Amino acid sequence: MARKTGSHSEITGPKIRAAAQRLFAQDGFAAVSMRRIAAEVGVQAGALYLYTPDKQALLFDMMTAHLGELLEAAAALPAAPDPVARLDRFARFHIAHHLERPEAVFIAYMELRNLTPENFAAVEEMRRRYEQMLQAILSDGKAQGLFRIGDAKLTTLALIAMMNGVTTWYREGGRLSRSEVAAHYADMALRAVRA
Amino acid sequence: MARKTGSHSEITGPKIRAAAQRLFAQDGFAAVSMRRIAAEVGVQAGALYLYTPDKQALLFDMMTAHLGELLEAAAALPAAPDPVARLDRFARFHIAHHLERPEAVFIAYMELRNLTPENFAAVEEMRRRYEQMLQAILSDGKAQGLFRIGDAKLTTLALIAMMNGVTTWYREGGRLSRSEVAAHYADMALRAVRA
DNA sequence: CTTCTATCTGACCAAGCGTTCAGTTCAAGA
DNA sequence: TCTTGAACTGAACGCTTGGTCAGATAGAAG
Incomplete structure (x- = not known):
């Protein structure tokens, strides 16, 4: 499996920022892992690095x-x-x-x-x-x-x-x-x- | 090497609490590891568990x-x-x-x-x-x-x-x-x- | 229908995590 | 001086971490 059906950077990008914001606010930056943000978006951790360094x-x-x-x-x-x-x-x-x-x-x-x-x-x-x-x-x-x-x-x-x-x-x-x-x-x- | 010279629970205990407080305040609870607190006190991580569960x-x-x-x-x-x-x-x-x-x-x-x-x-x-x-x-x-x-x-x-x-x-x-x-x-x- | 590229997976890396514990050494009491 | 127990080490446990990357698949363009 690789690219998701219906995937688009204009959708995934904001989704990532929104998930990160919600999780950082809830549990704190240090306590939130990249994997958890990815899971919230419905994606693997590696994919996040297409959107943030x-x-x-x-x-x-x-x-x-x-x-x-x-x-x-x-x-x-x-x-x-x-x-x-x-x-x-x-x-x-x-x-x-x-x-x-x-x-x-x-x-x-x-x-x-x-x-x-x-x-x-x-x-x-x-x-x-x-x-x-x-x-x-x-x-x-x-x-x-x-x-x-x-x-x-x-x-x-x-x-x-x-x-x-x-x-x-x-x-x-x-x-x-x-x-x-x-x-x-x-x-x-x-x-x-x-x- | 095991027990330190001059070691005493009435000294180490407060030292641990003080180090933890300083580090937690500085970097946040989630970002501070037990090993770092121990290092600050001049002790190995395992020793902390004599003072806190x-x-x-x-x-x-x-x-x-x-x-x-x-x-x-x-x-x-x-x-x-x-x-x-x-x-x-x-x-x-x-x-x-x-x-x-x-x-x-x-x-x-x-x-x-x-x-x-x-x-x-x-x-x-x-x-x-x-x-x-x-x-x-x-x-x-x-x-x-x-x-x-x-x-x-x-x-x-x-x-x-x-x-x-x-x-x-x-x-x-x-x-x-x-x-x-x-x-x-x-x-x-x-x-x-x-x- | 073919080609191209944007998007994502899944395995991987080295490092670090909290915690446990058998074994070692020191300090203090007898 | 000898014994006992408090204080500590150092290695190990299973797991998670941020980050990388070759390969796979989907959508878009021709």
Whole structure:
């Protein structure tokens, strides 16, 4: 037996990425074998190497795709003159965006230590750029006297950590809807920094 | 060669736990082999099994020890009649306690998925009890009209996530001291919930 | 119908995994 | 000094790992 009937790279490729993402999120990068990913796709392990040079690239590409999408979406946010409105918008966007792809989010900050040093540096740089967007809003608001903030960098990290946490507990069909959760978090973020 | 000169279970035991904790925090449970832990201690892999029944127990005991210590320390916090003071005290305690043992904290919430189902349930129960302490403070404050909170459970999770995040970036000898960081986080937590 | 190439199998490699255990050596008590 | 048991070694177990590759088969093109 060799080539499968109906096989196509445009089908198998995404299937592999999807299976890898699901399994990495569930059990962790180190605990998932290439054979298990292959089995999930319905293929032998060797076939995976037609689509990725190695396991590391599977993880790295997954992370950069996620962060690239995040940066792009954040950059496309409608501008607002008022830092208060911008923070509210940013917080709601962040929560909504993250709740829509919990697996990618989870992987992007749980599997950092499984990246090679070069890949880690690249991912960190993307993450830094994203955090910089939030920090700019906070600094602006502080300069305008709208926010009372001790340290903009620390506050940025605190708010991001708070908002990222939502993916660890939120479950579809639970007590609260996504927009209720987003509103609640945005409210807390604003109150934590407003003058 | 067999028994080492100067060897003693009261020395080797803690050494093993310390090495395992450092390595688990650095590279993750799944990525660390028993041989590597043994090498770190200066012993052969087989010797580890005099101190732990298996690798899983090494992780589980580490987590329960950490959470047990956390629960005990939190329970010993001096009481305060006012929910505002209690929240301030709790937040400062949480930050200080976590900054003193970043490795244990990191492991306790990064390696949950590497626990067997029974062990996971036990750890989750301890975590739940801790979160309950914070939730009680928030609910009290809400009942007394001191806090304006939409959902106490959600707020609890948001505050814990925010405060836990500190261990991912704080480095000894950095720009801010531990108590400055603790004060800043406590301030944000209070402002996020106060009426 | 034939040819070509994209796709996949299945066997294989060297290395490493968690764990066990018979045997060896040291420390401490008699 | 002798004995006993705690502490440890080193080899071995069966299995899994990431990765490679020659060969086989399917779909697409002519």
